[in-house]
Amino acid sequence: MKVTEIIEDKFWLVLLLALIFGLITPSFGKSLNFLLIPILMIISFLTYLKVESLDIAAYIKKPIFILYILLANLLLIPIVTYWLFHILTPSLAIGFLLLAATPSAVASPMLTDIMKGNVPLSIVICIFANLVAPFTMVLLLHIFTSKVFQINLLGVFQTLLLLSIVPFTTAQVIRKIKIDFINKTKRAYSSINIITTGLVAYIVVANASKGVLSNPSLAFIDLFWLYVFFIILQIIGLFITFWRKKEDRIAIAISKAYMNNALSAALALTFFNPTIAFLMVLSEIPWNTTLGIFKYILKFLKSR
Secondary structure, three states: OOHHHHHHHOHHHHHHHHHHHHHHOHHHHHOOHHHHHHHHHHHHHHHHOOOOHHHHHHHHOOHHHHHHHHHHHHHHHHHHHHHHHHHHOHHHHHHHHHHHHOOEOOOHHHHHHHOOOOHHHHHHHHHHHHHHHHHHHHHHHHHHHOOOOOOOHHHHHHHHHHHOHHHHHHHHHHHHHOHHHHHHHHHHHHHHHHHHHHHHHHHHHHOOHHHHHHOHHHHHHHHHHHHHHHHHHHHHHHHOOOOOOHHHHHHHHHHHHOEOHHHHHHHHHHHOOHHHHHHHHHOHHHHHHOHHHHHHHHOOOOOO
16 A cells, blocks of 8 residues: 555544644644645645636536525524534533634645545635635624624735635646646645645644643533534534535535634634633644544445
């Protein structure tokens, strides 16, 4: 078995090791903060290299379906999440609302690729979700927290464009001039992205290692609810479009369950109390370890 195949098969181990090293060697991880944006751009770029722009255009020509997904992912599911956790654990309800309202991670197309889902659909959802989310997130937070948040929407848009549109455009240009090289090397892109995603997880966890290790009992309780939350999102994502083929449902589920929790952590640190900020950082653990659970759930999902 080739090294790339081993990495893809044991992706969960790579991500788990990243979390462990983030806890035990935080100093080095903190020194790598400046690499987060470039790494996320690399992940997007390598994922987009494998996608034809025409495949994406086909979905844009049918906007009703994409609008339905955006409405469900960015408004309906966050609202239901808030009320559910308001009953189960009221002190964390806003935290889970923030996570549920956060758009898809730039790495979600890469995860979709690993799970053999519809990557072009995942990219379309990711791009449009990140462009719409600043408005929907501010609306939801204003309604449920009774606060007016002064968020730099222009700055958010610039960052999201940097992480999505720029890598996509660059990748499509390179596809036009280096398609033979891409075809020869694309088998390695997924394994490279697994390693780089692990590096992102390492950096994020390293920045919160002190809080996690100093509050083990609180971390355990929060992690329990986070794992419940992530599994519920996976299942909901698979069934909100039950009539679609398996590859589409995988893409939709991943686009919902694997959100840009780095963005939610930044918002929590700026606007909320330490309890919610702590929850956002802990979400990195199930984010990196529940893909194996998702793979198991897929065994029961029939192809159409």
